[in-house]
Amino acid sequence: xxxxxxxxxxxxxxxxxxxxxxxxxxxxxxxxxxxxxxxxxxxxxxxxxxxxxxxxxxxxxxxxxxxxxxxxxxxxxxxxxxxxxxxxxxxxxxxxxxxxxxxxxxxxxxxxxxxxxxxxxxxxxxxxxxxxxxxxxxxxxxxxxxxxxxxxxxxxxxxxxxxxxxxxxxxxxxxxxxxxxxxxxxxxxxxxxxxxxxxxxxxxxxxxxxxxxxxxxxxxxxxxxxxxxxxxxxxxxxxxxxxxxxxxxxxxxxxxxxxxxxxxxxxxxxxxxxxxxxxxxxxx
Amino acid sequence: xxxxxxxxxxxxxxxxxxxxxxxxxxxxxxxxxxxxxxxxxxxxxxxxxxxxxxxxxxxxxxxxxxxxxxxxxxxxxxxxxxxxxxxxxxxxxxxxxxxxxxxxxxxxxxxxxxxxxxxxxxxxxxxxxxxxxxxxxxxxxxxxxxxxxxxxxxxxxxxxxxxxxxxxxxxxxxxxxxxxxxxxxxxxxxxxxxxxxxxxxxxxxxxxxxxxxxxxxxxxxxxxxxxxxxxxxxxxxxxxxxxxxxxxxxxxxxxxxxxxxxxxxxxxxxxxxxxxxxxxx
Numbered sequence: 001x002x003x004x005x006x007x008x009x010x011x012x013x014x015x016x017x018x019x020x021x022x023x024x025x026x027x028x029x030x031x032x033x034x035x036x037x038x039x040x041x042x043x044x045x046x047x048x049x050x051x052x053x054x055x056x057x058x059x060x061x062x063x064x065x066x067x068x069x070x071x072x073x074x075x076x077x078x079x080x081x082x083x084x085x086x087x088x089x090x091x092x093x094x095x096x097x098x099x100x101x102x103x104x105x106x107x108x109x110x111x112x113x114x115x116x117x118x119x120x121x122x123x124x125x126x127x128x129x130x131x132x133x134x135x136x137x138x139x140x141x142x143x144x145x146x147x148x149x150x151x152x153x154x155x156x157x158x159x160x161x162x163x164x165x166x167x168x169x170x171x172x173x174x175x176x177x178x179x180x181x182x183x184x185x186x187x188x189x190x191x192x193x194x195x196x197x198x199x200x201x202x203x204x205x206x207x208x209x210x211x212x213x214x215x216x217x218x219x220x221x222x223x224x225x226x227x228x229x230x231x232x233x234x235x236x237x238x239x240x241x242x243x244x245x246x247x248x249x250x251x252x253x254x255x256x257x258x259x260x261x262x263x264x265x266x267x268x269x270x271x272x273x274x275x276x277x278x279x280x281x282x283x284x
Numbered sequence: 285x286x287x288x289x290x291x292x293x294x295x296x297x298x299x300x301x302x303x304x305x306x307x308x309x310x311x312x313x314x315x316x317x318x319x320x321x322x323x324x325x326x327x328x329x330x331x332x333x334x335x336x337x338x339x340x341x342x343x344x345x346x347x348x349x350x351x352x353x354x355x356x357x358x359x360x361x362x363x364x365x366x367x368x369x370x371x372x373x374x375x376x377x378x379x380x381x382x383x384x385x386x387x388x389x390x391x392x393x394x395x396x397x398x399x400x401x402x403x404x405x406x407x408x409x410x411x412x413x414x415x416x417x418x419x420x421x422x423x424x425x426x427x428x429x430x431x432x433x434x435x436x437x438x439x440x441x442x443x444x445x446x447x448x449x450x451x452x453x454x455x456x457x458x459x460x461x462x463x464x465x466x467x468x469x470x471x472x473x474x475x476x477x478x479x480x481x482x483x484x485x486x487x488x489x490x491x492x493x494x495x496x497x498x499x500x501x502x503x504x505x506x507x508x509x510x511x512x513x514x515x516x517x518x519x520x521x522x523x524x525x526x527x528x529x530x531x532x533x534x535x536x537x538x539x540x541x542x543x544x545x546x547x548x549x550x551x552x553x554x555x556x557x558x559x560x561x562x563x564x565x
Contacts, residue, residue, distance in 0.1 A: 166405035175394035
């Protein structure tokens, strides 16, 4: 006699998997749906280009967007070259078994999991006070760079290690120098993974709140230089929802703008990565 | 250094099976190894290998897996330098060059000694750039010179007619056999004296394997070729000399070396007899 359909070998696991997937999907849709639903009612072009007024209850987020952009610019222009250099060093000049490189990797993994508030306190002590940069976009960007570096280095290093060993072997067999192998062969082939690391890092940086409260401050006027204090999008959301009664609508709209920025950055990197693969790697 | 090009070999049509013809190589020693030994992490891979490769000849190294054939090959272009914890002792003389000398220019050595691997490994670039890149890196920058050499090397491997209209296409779009021929062209474009081949046909389908084998055979006389192969029939078809590596007490050793005919028809070592008759290995 056949078993009841529910106890069938394949039905139960299928049901369980779909339930779990459905729950995850629902939680995501609820979160995003709520932000979109509440945010679109307040979000407008006017909101994006006007400065905040009345502690953010009115006006828009133009100064916040500029501050966020500058913080990210500082963060990425510092972390990208250092991250790429460190990743190349780890992947191409050290072996996984060397104690020194193991120590660096272990340290990076620990750093990647350090809570952001700790980075914030470090940034405040080191950049704001010791180096005398004060609460500024520069301090915030540099603190974020410290936070993003571990992820950036490890992702890029894995990207380099994932390249076929045959490339290195056949380049060496042709008498090519390590430098030209790196610049002409390995680096172009590793660009997609570099972009992934960049986006993961950028995603972490753009959504950061705790590390920035202690370093870039939360002055919401238009920054005049990198040494000016500036408020990032995530801090603006935090401030509006926690400290400003009646700021919920603006917080939703800002959150929607933040998510839109992340989606755009993600799409842009996928597009560049695809374009790179098609033109640079595969056909030239 | 220039070799006398023998018309019968350079004109061997790639589409036809090569006929065993009189050796076109000079019986002049070109590569000599003396008591060459290699160990990885203090574990010997092979020891005391002494053999002579003659100029312009095709020398096949055969033997079971793990007998140190590929490691031996990588000593000749010092690719073993890249292997961590690898130690080489003994002597390798390439004509008048002491290969294991710490003072030699390894990059120039590798230009003179090209290598082809088991898996076709073109770079993820266009067909043209695969060949132009090594040339430029070795200081050949005149565009006309580069184009000439690219065309010549592609013609040498019989690939010119197949790719001349799509030189800018990705090398990864070529078939496996074409990719392997491109890799051979990439080695030839640097005008090497010696070609090392590490099982160049074993990752290819029978048809492509046949084409590449014919190509390798056609290189006899123009280049000194040392080929590692698992395919005894192939070694018999194409090689002038054969060396048998064997794993003795967990270490590779050269148990017999000599002209192909002698190795296959009148082997001196009992393991060689067993190996070529398919009883051992």
